[in-house]
Amino acid sequence: MRTRSGLPILALLCLLMAGAAAAQSPAAPGDDLAPARAALEDRRYAEALERLEDLAGGDSAEAEFLLGELYAHGVGVLQDFPTALAHYRRAADLGSMAGGNALGRALVEGRVIARDPVLAIEYLTRAAMSGDAQFQYDLALALDIGLGDEARPEEAATWYRRAAEQGNVEAVTSLGVLYLEGRGVERAPEQAIALFSAASERGDARAQNNLGLIYVRGEDVERDYDRAFELFSSAAGQGQREALNNLSVMYANGYGVAVDEAESLRLLELGRRAGGQSLEALLETVGFPFDSRLAVPDWDAPLGAQDEQAASYGEPVALYLTALRYLNGAGVPIDTARGVERLERAAAAGMGSAQFMLGLMYANGRVVPQDYLMAYAWISHAALRGVPEADVVRDALAAQMSVAQLRRAQQAVSDILHDQGGD
Missing domain, CATH: 1.25.40.10 (Tetratricopeptide repeat domain)
Known part of the structure; x- marks a missing residue:
């Protein structure tokens, strides 16, 4: 299950504020939360934490959900998954679909609490039924990957389609994969290409890479290396690992571009480093950075x-x-x-x-x-x-x-x- 871990602060801020809107319930005292929302918008996370904790234990589903997000992502407070989950659970009990969705995703991932496919689907389905496109996508993804049981691609296709119809670009791409592979739906390459094209135009790197592969293989369309090169380049520009590797192959073999072995090797190395799930690759990329606030000493000079x-x-x-x-x-x-x-x-x-x-x-x-x-x-x-x-x-x-x-x-x-x- 994909997670939202490691988000840049700006992206996390958007997530928090979007979650705030989704978390509100009819009983939420909106005026009481205004100072906390303002603190989040200004990135005064410690103040937001303090204000939200003052509301914890009351009847504000939004406050509980936002506290869960702060603890889950370690913003304004040390990361604490059990505390985050406790707040998500209380938010869900108060009617927050965002809290229930977050709890469902945790039950799918099984990193913080024991994996529970049945309870996960219950929470995710309840959230998806609210009509939120992201929640619908999360449910579809859980059904697609199988939750440690057999995958349910037919149901996944239904929820991907609902999310896609609301403009969720990840769902558009995922639905295209089902049509291309004939999982949960009748195989329809032309439909897959249409979906990948639509998502590609919106900048989705996964769709661009998938469409590029279709043009390289030439199985369902006329082979077009030039178009594939454009698509791989666009996805690689976003750091998409598979696209970097595929673009490396293009340069190595002169497909859609002049042969350039040095560029091929460079892209291959970038692809290796772009393995977002590889801790080893991440550690190599980060290295041992020096504190940028300090002037760099003359390391060759004797210690004063x-x-x-x-x-x-x-x-x-x-x-x-x-x-x-x-x-x-x-x-x-x-x-x-x-x-x-x-x-x-x-x-x-x-x-x-x-x-x-x-x-x-x-x-x-x-x-x-x-x-x-x-x-x-x-x-x-x-x-x-x-x-x-x-x-x-x-x-x-x-x-x-x-x-x-x-x-x-x-x-x-x-x-x-x-x-x-x-x-």
Whole structure:
């Protein structure tokens, strides 16, 4: 099941506000929520959290749903899936279709709570019956992938069609796949091509890649490498992994473009790195970023006495900079033990970039033993402080963990917070 994890902040803001509209129930005291909505619009997430928590436990389905979103995505608060689910459940009990849909998706994914196909379909169906196109798509996708049981493509086609008729571009593409493969509907390549074309015109990368493959194969249309090249290029420009790989093949073989082995290899590498579900690829892409707020020191120069003294006093920036020196042998002999110790102190002092660096070291198993639990814990704190890419890596780590492991990881997050005195 696709998730909305790792969304950029702007996209997440749109999701929160769209969810707010979907979450409202007749009993929701709209005026009471106005300050919280305003805080969300201005990205004052901590204030929004405080205002929403003041309304929690009352009769506002919207407040409960929005609290669930903040906790689920770790915005304005440390990510906490059990708390998020508790708010989603209360929102659903108060009549929120958005809360029920979110709970249903969690029951499908089975990452945070045990997978329950029957209950998942119940929640998802109830939400889809409200007429919301996104909820209809979510139900169709759950039916399409099978939920650990046999897939139900006929029902999936029905819900994809309803969502598509309301303009949901993902549903248009997915319905096209069913027509192309003849699953749940009679095979109709011409219908699939029409759907892919419509979604492609709206910029859907998956549709563009699928349509490009049809033109390359020339099975249901006349082969057209030039058109395929255009479609793959458009999808690849959006970072679509399959399109990057397909475009690489075009350059390697001169299909629709002059042979260019260097470009082919470049695209192949981009495709490898674009594996959004690959934690390894993501970690390689992120690397070990330096805090962009700081001036880059002359790493070849010897470590200054003033910096060393500041580190000995526990000054976080000095701890961070000298830690990097000792870890990399920059102006000093390599001393990994000292480097890790100083990075840990900077992280414990609340320096987000140090927390991210330490978490990345645990995720990669560099210098310290590989430990996704500790990686998740430290990177969660970095994400709370707004360190770029921290939320994306945090969610990718979560996707690798079992329910029990994730619970232990989130407990480790709380332990770190407690050790920092409630920071």
